[in-house]
Amino acid sequence: CLLGGFPWRPTAASGAAAGSAMNSRFRLFRDLDSDGDGTLSYKEVEEGLRRRGIAVSDDQLRSMLGELDANKDRKVSASEFDAFCDKRRANIKQVFRDVDADGDGQIDSKELRRGVERAGLKISDEQLRAAFKRMDLDRDGRLSFEEFESTLMLLPHGANPEAVFDAFAHRAFVDDPDGFMTMPRDIDTGRRTSLSAHMRTMGGGGDDDDAAAGDDDAGDDAANATLGDGGGSGETIGTAKKLASGGVAGAVSRTATAPIDRIKTIMQAGRLPSSGIAPSAPAVSASAASSPQSMPRVTLASAARAVWREGGWAAFWRGNAANVAKVVPETATKYVAFDALKSALASDPGNATVLERFAAGGMAGAAAQTVVYPLEIVKTRVALTAGGNISMATVIAGVLRAEGARGLFKGLTPSLVGIFPYAGIDLMANSVLKDALAAKYAEIGRDPGVAELLGCGMASSTSAMLVTYPLNLVRTRLQASGMPGQPTYSGPAECAGKILAKEGFAGLYRGLVPNLAKVLPATSVSYAVYDVLSSWQRRKGED
Secondary structure, three states: OEEOOEEOOOOOOOHHHHHHHHHHHHHHHHHHOOOOOOEEEHHHHHHHHHHOOOOOOHHHHHHHHHHHOOOOOOEEEHHHHHHHHHHHHHHHHHHHHHHOOOOOOOEOHHHHHHHHHHOOOOOOHHHHHHHHHHHOOOOOOOEOHHHHHHHHHOOOOOOOHHHHHHHHHHHOOOOOOOHHHOOOOOOOOOOOHHHHHHHHHHHOOOOHHHHHHHHHOHHHHHHHOOOOOOOHHHHHHHHHHHHHHHHHHHHHHHHHOHHHHHHHHHHHHOOOOEOOOOOOOOOEEHHHHOOHHHOOOOOHHHHHHHHHHHHHHHHHHOOHHHHHHOHHHHHHHHHHHHHHHHHHHOOOHHHOOHHHHHHHHHHHHHHHHHHHHHHHHHHHHHHOEOOOOOOHHHHHHHHHHHHOHHHHHOOHHHHHHHHHHHHHHHHHHHHHHHHHHHHHHHHHOOOOOHHHHHHHHHHHHHHHHHHHHHHHHHHHHHHHOOOOOOEEOOOHHHHHHHHHHHHOHHHHHOOHHHHHHOHHHHHHHHHHHHHHHHHHHHHHHHO
Protein backbone atom coordinates (compact mmCIF):
# COMPACT_ATOMS: atom_id res chain seq x y z
CA CYS A 1 0.00 0.00 0.00
CA LEU A 2 0.99 3.64 -0.23
CA LEU A 3 1.19 6.32 2.43
CA GLY A 4 0.87 9.60 0.54
CA GLY A 5 2.80 8.14 -2.38
CA PHE A 6 5.37 6.53 -0.05
CA PRO A 7 5.56 2.73 -0.57
CA TRP A 8 4.94 0.47 2.40
CA ARG A 9 7.23 -2.56 2.44
CA PRO A 10 6.33 -5.22 5.02
CA THR A 11 9.01 -5.89 7.61
CA ALA A 12 9.25 -7.84 10.86
CA ALA A 13 7.96 -4.81 12.73
CA SER A 14 4.23 -4.45 13.15
CA GLY A 15 1.48 -2.48 14.83
CA ALA A 16 2.05 0.94 16.39
CA ALA A 17 5.85 0.69 16.25
CA ALA A 18 5.84 -0.04 12.52
CA GLY A 19 3.38 2.75 11.85
CA SER A 20 5.48 5.20 13.85
CA ALA A 21 8.62 4.25 11.94
CA MET A 22 6.81 4.58 8.62
CA ASN A 23 5.46 8.00 9.55
CA SER A 24 8.92 9.18 10.61
CA ARG A 25 10.44 7.93 7.36
CA PHE A 26 7.68 9.50 5.30
CA ARG A 27 8.14 12.86 7.02
CA LEU A 28 11.87 12.73 6.34
CA PHE A 29 11.36 11.94 2.66
CA ARG A 30 8.70 14.64 2.28
CA ASP A 31 10.95 17.18 3.99
CA LEU A 32 13.74 16.45 1.50
CA ASP A 33 11.40 16.42 -1.53
CA SER A 34 11.15 20.21 -1.83
CA ASP A 35 9.37 20.21 -5.22
CA GLY A 36 6.93 17.49 -4.20
CA ASP A 37 7.46 15.32 -7.29
CA GLY A 38 7.86 12.08 -5.33
CA THR A 39 11.57 11.71 -6.07
CA LEU A 40 14.73 13.29 -4.68
CA SER A 41 17.21 14.98 -6.93
CA TYR A 42 20.85 15.11 -5.92
CA LYS A 43 20.45 18.82 -5.26
CA GLU A 44 17.45 18.22 -2.99
CA VAL A 45 19.45 15.74 -0.94
CA GLU A 46 22.35 18.18 -0.59
CA GLU A 47 20.09 21.10 0.31
CA GLY A 48 18.17 18.95 2.76
CA LEU A 49 21.37 17.98 4.55
CA ARG A 50 22.47 21.58 4.79
CA ARG A 51 19.08 22.66 6.16
CA ARG A 52 19.60 20.11 8.92
CA GLY A 53 22.93 21.69 9.83
CA ILE A 54 24.95 18.89 8.19
CA ALA A 55 27.76 20.25 6.01
CA VAL A 56 29.00 17.70 3.48
CA SER A 57 31.95 17.64 1.13
CA ASP A 58 31.59 16.63 -2.52
CA ASP A 59 33.11 13.22 -1.77
CA GLN A 60 30.69 12.60 1.12
CA LEU A 61 27.73 13.63 -1.02
CA ARG A 62 28.78 11.32 -3.86
CA SER A 63 29.19 8.43 -1.40
CA MET A 64 25.76 8.97 0.15
CA LEU A 65 24.05 9.39 -3.22
CA GLY A 66 25.71 6.18 -4.34
CA GLU A 67 23.98 4.40 -1.44
CA LEU A 68 20.64 6.10 -2.06
CA ASP A 69 20.45 5.88 -5.86
CA ALA A 70 20.47 2.12 -6.40
CA ASN A 71 19.63 2.18 -10.11
CA LYS A 72 21.98 5.12 -10.84
CA ASP A 73 19.36 7.20 -12.66
CA ARG A 74 20.34 10.35 -10.70
CA LYS A 75 16.97 10.34 -8.93
CA VAL A 76 16.18 8.78 -5.57
CA SER A 77 12.75 7.18 -5.60
CA ALA A 78 10.68 6.56 -2.50
CA SER A 79 11.41 2.83 -2.70
CA GLU A 80 15.17 3.47 -2.94
CA PHE A 81 14.97 5.81 0.03
CA ASP A 82 12.98 3.17 1.92
CA ALA A 83 15.62 0.52 1.20
CA PHE A 84 18.38 2.89 2.35
CA CYS A 85 16.50 3.50 5.61
CA ASP A 86 15.92 -0.22 6.13
CA LYS A 87 19.64 -0.88 5.84
CA ARG A 88 20.46 1.66 8.55
CA ARG A 89 17.46 1.36 10.84
CA ALA A 90 18.26 -1.88 12.68
CA ASN A 91 21.71 -0.62 13.56
CA ILE A 92 20.44 2.80 14.65
CA LYS A 93 17.86 1.11 16.85
CA GLN A 94 20.55 -0.80 18.72
CA VAL A 95 22.67 2.34 19.05
CA PHE A 96 19.66 4.10 20.55
CA ARG A 97 19.28 1.33 23.14
CA ASP A 98 22.97 1.45 23.99
CA VAL A 99 23.22 5.21 24.42
CA ASP A 100 19.90 5.54 26.27
CA ALA A 101 21.69 5.30 29.61
CA ASP A 102 18.61 5.32 31.86
CA GLY A 103 16.47 3.22 29.50
CA ASP A 104 13.59 5.69 29.45
CA GLY A 105 13.21 5.74 25.67
CA GLN A 106 14.54 9.32 25.42
CA ILE A 107 18.07 10.64 24.89
CA ASP A 108 19.66 14.01 25.53
CA SER A 109 22.32 15.83 23.50
CA LYS A 110 25.20 14.21 25.38
CA GLU A 111 23.83 10.76 24.58
CA LEU A 112 23.21 11.86 20.98
CA ARG A 113 26.85 12.82 20.54
CA ARG A 114 27.90 9.41 21.81
CA GLY A 115 25.53 7.73 19.38
CA VAL A 116 26.87 9.69 16.44
CA GLU A 117 30.51 9.04 17.34
CA ARG A 118 29.97 5.34 18.11
CA ALA A 119 28.29 5.02 14.71
CA GLY A 120 31.62 5.96 13.14
CA LEU A 121 30.23 9.37 12.18
CA LYS A 122 31.42 12.85 13.10
CA ILE A 123 29.51 15.93 14.21
CA SER A 124 30.77 19.30 15.43
CA ASP A 125 29.32 21.27 18.34
CA GLU A 126 27.52 23.69 16.03
CA GLN A 127 26.20 20.89 13.84
CA LEU A 128 24.95 19.01 16.91
CA ARG A 129 23.10 22.06 18.22
CA ALA A 130 21.47 22.68 14.83
CA ALA A 131 20.52 19.04 14.33
CA PHE A 132 19.21 18.62 17.88
CA LYS A 133 17.11 21.79 17.65
CA ARG A 134 15.58 20.68 14.38
CA MET A 135 14.94 17.09 15.42
CA ASP A 136 13.53 17.88 18.86
CA LEU A 137 10.05 18.49 17.49
CA ASP A 138 8.30 18.79 20.85
CA ARG A 139 11.08 21.04 22.26
CA ASP A 140 11.42 19.02 25.46
CA GLY A 141 15.23 18.80 25.31
CA ARG A 142 15.16 15.05 24.62
CA LEU A 143 14.79 12.89 21.53
CA SER A 144 12.44 9.98 21.02
CA PHE A 145 13.65 7.07 18.87
CA GLU A 146 11.88 8.47 15.79
CA GLU A 147 13.58 11.85 16.27
CA PHE A 148 16.93 10.17 16.94
CA GLU A 149 16.60 7.97 13.85
CA SER A 150 15.95 10.89 11.53
CA THR A 151 19.02 12.66 12.98
CA LEU A 152 21.42 9.77 12.36
CA MET A 153 19.82 8.47 9.18
CA LEU A 154 21.39 11.04 6.85
CA LEU A 155 24.64 11.81 8.61
CA PRO A 156 27.43 11.11 6.11
CA HIS A 157 30.48 8.97 6.63
CA GLY A 158 33.87 10.43 5.88
CA ALA A 159 35.57 13.74 6.53
CA ASN A 160 34.18 16.39 8.88
CA PRO A 161 37.13 18.62 9.84
CA GLU A 162 35.13 20.91 12.14
CA ALA A 163 33.91 17.92 14.14
CA VAL A 164 37.44 16.51 14.44
CA PHE A 165 38.76 19.81 15.80
CA ASP A 166 35.91 20.04 18.33
CA ALA A 167 36.38 16.46 19.50
CA PHE A 168 40.12 16.99 19.95
CA ALA A 169 39.62 20.26 21.84
CA HIS A 170 37.09 18.74 24.24
CA ARG A 171 38.41 15.26 24.89
CA ALA A 172 42.09 14.78 24.00
CA PHE A 173 44.44 14.94 27.00
CA VAL A 174 47.20 17.45 26.30
CA ASP A 175 49.54 18.73 28.99
CA ASP A 176 50.88 22.13 28.01
CA PRO A 177 53.51 24.29 29.78
CA ASP A 178 50.92 26.34 31.68
CA GLY A 179 48.57 23.45 32.34
CA PHE A 180 47.29 24.98 35.57
CA MET A 181 45.53 27.63 33.43
CA THR A 182 44.11 25.40 30.69
CA MET A 183 40.45 24.53 30.23
CA PRO A 184 39.24 21.15 31.52
CA ARG A 185 38.49 18.38 29.04
CA ASP A 186 35.39 16.23 28.86
CA ILE A 187 35.80 12.58 29.77
CA ASP A 188 33.89 10.27 27.45
CA THR A 189 33.09 7.06 29.32
CA GLY A 190 30.85 5.61 26.63
CA ARG A 191 31.69 2.10 25.47
CA ARG A 192 33.00 1.55 21.99
CA THR A 193 33.03 -2.19 21.41
CA SER A 194 29.36 -3.09 21.10
CA LEU A 195 28.37 0.09 19.31
CA SER A 196 31.05 -0.16 16.66
CA ALA A 197 29.95 -3.73 16.07
CA HIS A 198 26.31 -2.70 15.68
CA MET A 199 27.16 0.17 13.32
CA ARG A 200 29.68 -1.67 11.17
CA THR A 201 27.17 -2.15 8.36
CA MET A 202 26.00 1.46 8.22
CA GLY A 203 28.62 2.38 5.65
CA GLY A 204 26.91 0.07 3.16
CA GLY A 205 28.43 -3.30 4.07
CA GLY A 206 26.26 -6.21 5.18
CA ASP A 207 22.55 -6.76 4.56
CA ASP A 208 19.29 -6.56 6.46
CA ASP A 209 19.70 -10.05 7.87
CA ASP A 210 23.11 -9.16 9.27
CA ALA A 211 21.69 -5.99 10.77
CA ALA A 212 18.90 -7.95 12.41
CA ALA A 213 21.45 -10.36 13.80
CA GLY A 214 23.13 -7.37 15.43
CA ASP A 215 19.96 -6.86 17.48
CA ASP A 216 20.06 -10.47 18.67
CA ASP A 217 23.67 -10.12 19.79
CA ALA A 218 23.04 -6.91 21.70
CA GLY A 219 22.84 -8.58 25.07
CA ASP A 220 26.16 -10.35 24.64
CA ASP A 221 27.87 -7.16 23.46
CA ALA A 222 26.55 -5.22 26.41
CA ALA A 223 27.62 -7.93 28.82
CA ASN A 224 31.13 -8.02 27.41
CA ALA A 225 31.61 -4.25 27.35
CA THR A 226 34.14 -2.99 29.84
CA LEU A 227 33.00 0.63 29.93
CA GLY A 228 29.28 1.32 30.30
CA ASP A 229 27.43 4.30 28.89
CA GLY A 230 25.08 4.53 31.80
CA GLY A 231 25.45 5.68 35.36
CA GLY A 232 26.52 3.59 38.33
CA SER A 233 29.61 1.46 38.51
CA GLY A 234 30.15 1.24 34.72
CA GLU A 235 30.49 4.98 34.30
CA THR A 236 32.52 5.31 37.49
CA ILE A 237 34.98 2.69 36.27
CA GLY A 238 35.15 4.36 32.86
CA THR A 239 35.82 7.76 34.40
CA ALA A 240 38.48 6.34 36.70
CA LYS A 241 40.26 4.70 33.77
CA LYS A 242 40.25 7.90 31.73
CA LEU A 243 41.54 9.89 34.69
CA ALA A 244 44.24 7.29 35.27
CA SER A 245 45.29 7.52 31.61
CA GLY A 246 45.42 11.30 31.87
CA GLY A 247 47.42 11.04 35.07
CA VAL A 248 50.00 8.73 33.53
CA ALA A 249 50.22 10.87 30.38
CA GLY A 250 50.72 14.02 32.46
CA ALA A 251 53.31 12.35 34.68
CA VAL A 252 55.34 11.10 31.69
CA SER A 253 55.09 14.48 29.97
CA ARG A 254 56.19 16.44 33.04
CA THR A 255 59.02 14.03 33.79
CA ALA A 256 60.26 14.31 30.20
CA THR A 257 60.29 18.11 30.39
CA ALA A 258 61.39 18.47 34.05
CA PRO A 259 64.92 19.74 33.23
CA ILE A 260 63.48 22.56 31.13
CA ASP A 261 60.93 23.35 33.83
CA ARG A 262 63.55 23.66 36.57
CA ILE A 263 65.67 26.01 34.44
CA LYS A 264 62.57 28.10 33.76
CA THR A 265 61.70 28.31 37.48
CA ILE A 266 65.24 29.44 38.38
CA MET A 267 65.19 32.10 35.67
CA GLN A 268 61.77 33.33 36.78
CA ALA A 269 62.94 33.63 40.39
CA GLY A 270 66.00 35.59 39.23
CA ARG A 271 68.31 33.85 41.74
CA LEU A 272 70.49 30.77 41.47
CA PRO A 273 69.55 27.91 43.84
CA SER A 274 70.64 28.29 47.48
CA SER A 275 70.49 26.10 50.59
CA GLY A 276 67.33 26.06 52.70
CA ILE A 277 63.63 26.00 51.88
CA ALA A 278 62.24 28.36 54.54
CA PRO A 279 63.50 31.64 55.98
CA SER A 280 65.70 30.09 58.68
CA ALA A 281 68.41 32.31 57.18
CA PRO A 282 67.72 36.00 56.68
CA ALA A 283 65.62 36.73 53.62
CA VAL A 284 66.55 39.60 51.37
CA SER A 285 64.24 42.61 51.36
CA ALA A 286 62.74 43.55 48.01
CA SER A 287 64.58 46.88 48.00
CA ALA A 288 67.96 45.36 48.92
CA ALA A 289 67.54 42.56 46.42
CA SER A 290 66.89 45.00 43.65
CA SER A 291 70.30 46.68 43.81
CA PRO A 292 72.57 45.92 40.84
CA GLN A 293 75.23 44.34 43.09
CA SER A 294 72.77 41.82 44.58
CA MET A 295 71.14 40.91 41.27
CA PRO A 296 73.52 39.07 38.94
CA ARG A 297 71.62 38.26 35.77
CA VAL A 298 70.50 34.65 35.65
CA THR A 299 70.75 33.32 32.12
CA LEU A 300 69.77 29.96 30.71
CA ALA A 301 73.45 28.94 30.60
CA SER A 302 74.26 30.09 34.15
CA ALA A 303 71.16 28.32 35.52
CA ALA A 304 72.08 25.10 33.73
CA ARG A 305 75.69 25.25 35.02
CA ALA A 306 74.49 25.83 38.59
CA VAL A 307 72.13 22.87 38.45
CA TRP A 308 74.83 20.63 36.97
CA ARG A 309 77.25 21.55 39.76
CA GLU A 310 74.65 20.49 42.33
CA GLY A 311 74.52 16.88 41.29
CA GLY A 312 74.90 16.22 37.59
CA TRP A 313 71.98 15.03 35.50
CA ALA A 314 69.84 13.98 38.47
CA ALA A 315 69.74 17.56 39.76
CA PHE A 316 67.71 18.66 36.74
CA TRP A 317 64.75 16.64 38.05
CA ARG A 318 64.59 18.30 41.48
CA GLY A 319 61.00 19.29 42.20
CA ASN A 320 59.54 16.89 39.64
CA ALA A 321 58.00 14.60 42.28
CA ALA A 322 55.68 17.37 43.47
CA ASN A 323 54.87 18.31 39.88
CA VAL A 324 53.89 14.72 39.09
CA ALA A 325 52.01 14.27 42.38
CA LYS A 326 49.55 17.01 41.51
CA VAL A 327 48.57 15.70 38.05
CA VAL A 328 45.82 13.28 39.14
CA PRO A 329 44.15 15.44 41.85
CA GLU A 330 44.31 18.48 39.57
CA THR A 331 42.81 16.61 36.61
CA ALA A 332 40.15 14.91 38.76
CA THR A 333 39.12 18.15 40.46
CA LYS A 334 38.88 19.92 37.12
CA TYR A 335 36.72 17.15 35.68
CA VAL A 336 34.33 16.86 38.64
CA ALA A 337 33.95 20.63 39.04
CA PHE A 338 33.62 21.19 35.29
CA ASP A 339 30.91 18.54 34.97
CA ALA A 340 28.94 19.97 37.93
CA LEU A 341 29.30 23.58 36.76
CA LYS A 342 28.27 22.72 33.20
CA SER A 343 25.12 21.11 34.58
CA ALA A 344 24.39 24.21 36.63
CA LEU A 345 25.26 26.88 34.05
CA ALA A 346 24.56 25.42 30.60
CA SER A 347 21.10 25.35 29.06
CA ASP A 348 22.15 22.06 27.44
CA PRO A 349 25.01 20.50 29.47
CA GLY A 350 25.51 17.80 26.87
CA ASN A 351 26.54 20.38 24.27
CA ALA A 352 27.54 23.55 26.11
CA THR A 353 28.29 26.69 24.12
CA VAL A 354 31.74 28.28 24.03
CA LEU A 355 30.70 30.92 26.57
CA GLU A 356 29.21 28.32 28.92
CA ARG A 357 32.33 26.16 28.64
CA PHE A 358 34.48 29.23 29.30
CA ALA A 359 32.61 30.12 32.51
CA ALA A 360 32.40 26.55 33.82
CA GLY A 361 35.98 25.75 32.79
CA GLY A 362 37.41 28.88 34.35
CA MET A 363 35.75 28.21 37.69
CA ALA A 364 36.72 24.52 37.57
CA GLY A 365 40.32 25.51 36.87
CA ALA A 366 40.28 27.89 39.83
CA ALA A 367 38.97 25.13 42.09
CA ALA A 368 41.61 22.67 40.90
CA GLN A 369 44.43 25.19 41.30
CA THR A 370 43.35 25.96 44.86
CA VAL A 371 43.23 22.27 45.80
CA VAL A 372 46.76 21.45 44.55
CA TYR A 373 48.42 24.80 45.23
CA PRO A 374 50.49 23.66 48.24
CA LEU A 375 52.20 21.21 45.86
CA GLU A 376 53.01 24.16 43.58
CA ILE A 377 54.78 25.80 46.53
CA VAL A 378 56.70 22.58 47.17
CA LYS A 379 57.74 22.22 43.52
CA THR A 380 59.02 25.79 43.30
CA ARG A 381 60.89 25.76 46.60
CA VAL A 382 62.58 22.42 45.93
CA ALA A 383 63.59 23.63 42.45
CA LEU A 384 65.19 26.74 43.99
CA THR A 385 67.04 24.81 46.70
CA ALA A 386 70.56 23.53 46.09
CA GLY A 387 71.85 20.12 47.19
CA GLY A 388 70.45 17.34 49.32
CA ASN A 389 67.28 15.27 49.06
CA ILE A 390 64.30 17.13 50.46
CA SER A 391 60.94 15.40 50.84
CA MET A 392 57.64 17.10 50.14
CA ALA A 393 56.64 16.62 53.79
CA THR A 394 59.80 18.42 54.93
CA VAL A 395 59.05 21.40 52.69
CA ILE A 396 55.43 21.65 53.84
CA ALA A 397 56.42 21.33 57.50
CA GLY A 398 59.09 24.02 57.10
CA VAL A 399 56.68 26.45 55.44
CA LEU A 400 54.00 25.84 58.06
CA ARG A 401 56.48 26.35 60.89
CA ALA A 402 57.92 29.57 59.48
CA GLU A 403 54.96 31.18 57.72
CA GLY A 404 51.82 29.34 58.80
CA ALA A 405 49.12 27.94 56.53
CA ARG A 406 49.04 31.12 54.46
CA GLY A 407 52.58 30.36 53.31
CA LEU A 408 51.28 27.37 51.37
CA PHE A 409 49.13 29.67 49.23
CA LYS A 410 51.59 32.44 48.36
CA GLY A 411 51.05 33.51 44.75
CA LEU A 412 47.60 31.96 44.48
CA THR A 413 45.98 35.29 43.55
CA PRO A 414 47.91 35.84 40.28
CA SER A 415 47.33 32.16 39.47
CA LEU A 416 43.57 32.57 39.76
CA VAL A 417 43.57 35.94 38.00
CA GLY A 418 45.42 34.44 35.04
CA ILE A 419 43.02 31.56 34.44
CA PHE A 420 40.20 33.47 32.73
CA PRO A 421 42.30 35.61 30.36
CA TYR A 422 44.41 32.56 29.49
CA ALA A 423 41.32 30.45 28.79
CA GLY A 424 39.65 33.27 26.85
CA ILE A 425 42.64 33.88 24.58
CA ASP A 426 43.20 30.15 24.14
CA LEU A 427 39.58 29.56 23.13
CA MET A 428 39.48 32.59 20.82
CA ALA A 429 42.75 31.73 19.05
CA ASN A 430 41.77 28.08 18.78
CA SER A 431 38.39 29.03 17.30
CA VAL A 432 39.96 31.27 14.66
CA LEU A 433 42.53 28.62 13.71
CA LYS A 434 39.93 25.84 13.75
CA ASP A 435 37.56 27.73 11.45
CA ALA A 436 40.35 28.50 8.97
CA LEU A 437 41.78 24.97 8.94
CA ALA A 438 38.37 23.26 8.93
CA ALA A 439 37.36 25.26 5.84
CA LYS A 440 40.63 24.32 4.15
CA TYR A 441 40.24 20.59 4.85
CA ALA A 442 36.55 20.64 3.92
CA GLU A 443 37.54 21.86 0.46
CA ILE A 444 39.85 18.90 -0.08
CA GLY A 445 37.46 16.43 1.57
CA ARG A 446 39.62 14.99 4.34
CA ASP A 447 40.04 15.29 8.07
CA PRO A 448 43.04 16.97 9.72
CA GLY A 449 45.72 14.70 11.13
CA VAL A 450 47.24 14.60 14.60
CA ALA A 451 50.02 17.01 13.59
CA GLU A 452 47.48 19.64 12.53
CA LEU A 453 45.36 19.13 15.66
CA LEU A 454 48.37 19.41 17.96
CA GLY A 455 49.71 22.36 16.01
CA CYS A 456 46.43 24.24 16.33
CA GLY A 457 46.33 23.57 20.09
CA MET A 458 49.96 24.56 20.59
CA ALA A 459 49.53 27.80 18.65
CA SER A 460 46.48 28.86 20.67
CA SER A 461 47.95 27.91 24.06
CA THR A 462 51.23 29.66 23.18
CA SER A 463 49.33 32.83 22.30
CA ALA A 464 47.55 32.70 25.65
CA MET A 465 50.80 31.96 27.48
CA LEU A 466 52.58 34.97 25.96
CA VAL A 467 49.87 37.35 27.15
CA THR A 468 49.54 35.92 30.67
CA TYR A 469 53.21 35.04 31.28
CA PRO A 470 53.89 38.04 33.59
CA LEU A 471 51.27 36.64 36.01
CA ASN A 472 53.07 33.30 35.91
CA LEU A 473 56.38 35.01 36.77
CA VAL A 474 54.87 37.04 39.64
CA ARG A 475 53.38 33.82 40.94
CA THR A 476 56.80 32.14 41.01
CA ARG A 477 58.42 35.13 42.73
CA LEU A 478 55.76 35.10 45.44
CA GLN A 479 56.11 31.33 45.92
CA ALA A 480 59.83 31.82 46.51
CA SER A 481 59.32 34.93 48.65
CA GLY A 482 61.13 34.66 51.97
CA MET A 483 63.42 31.79 51.02
CA PRO A 484 67.13 32.29 51.86
CA GLY A 485 68.65 34.55 49.23
CA GLN A 486 65.24 35.43 47.81
CA PRO A 487 63.47 38.79 48.29
CA THR A 488 60.35 39.12 50.38
CA TYR A 489 57.26 40.70 48.83
CA SER A 490 54.09 41.78 50.59
CA GLY A 491 51.85 40.86 47.67
CA PRO A 492 51.39 40.68 43.87
CA ALA A 493 51.22 44.46 43.38
CA GLU A 494 54.52 45.14 45.16
CA CYS A 495 56.18 42.22 43.37
CA ALA A 496 55.10 43.39 39.90
CA GLY A 497 56.02 46.99 40.73
CA LYS A 498 59.54 46.08 41.90
CA ILE A 499 60.14 43.96 38.81
CA LEU A 500 59.08 46.77 36.48
CA ALA A 501 61.05 49.40 38.40
CA LYS A 502 64.34 47.51 38.54
CA GLU A 503 64.22 45.08 35.59
CA GLY A 504 61.92 46.81 33.17
CA PHE A 505 59.18 45.22 31.08
CA ALA A 506 61.58 42.50 29.94
CA GLY A 507 61.89 41.39 33.56
CA LEU A 508 58.29 40.14 33.42
CA TYR A 509 59.34 37.64 30.74
CA ARG A 510 62.35 36.01 32.41
CA GLY A 511 62.36 32.29 31.65
CA LEU A 512 60.15 32.67 28.59
CA VAL A 513 62.56 30.84 26.27
CA PRO A 514 62.65 27.54 28.24
CA ASN A 515 58.89 27.80 28.74
CA LEU A 516 58.40 28.05 24.98
CA ALA A 517 60.83 25.16 24.53
CA LYS A 518 58.50 22.99 26.62
CA VAL A 519 55.49 23.46 24.33
CA LEU A 520 56.23 20.84 21.66
CA PRO A 521 57.52 18.01 23.88
CA ALA A 522 54.91 18.57 26.61
CA THR A 523 51.93 18.48 24.26
CA SER A 524 53.26 15.74 21.99
CA VAL A 525 54.38 13.34 24.72
CA SER A 526 51.20 13.69 26.80
CA TYR A 527 48.92 13.23 23.78
CA ALA A 528 50.89 10.22 22.50
CA VAL A 529 50.93 8.47 25.89
CA TYR A 530 47.22 9.16 26.47
CA ASP A 531 46.34 7.88 23.01
CA VAL A 532 48.34 4.68 23.53
CA LEU A 533 46.73 4.04 26.93
CA SER A 534 43.22 4.76 25.61
CA SER A 535 43.77 2.39 22.70
CA TRP A 536 45.03 -0.28 25.09
CA GLN A 537 41.93 0.15 27.28
CA ARG A 538 39.67 -0.23 24.26
CA ARG A 539 41.48 -3.41 23.17
CA LYS A 540 41.18 -4.82 26.68
CA GLY A 541 37.46 -4.05 26.56
CA GLU A 542 37.12 -5.99 23.31
CA ASP A 543 38.94 -9.07 24.62
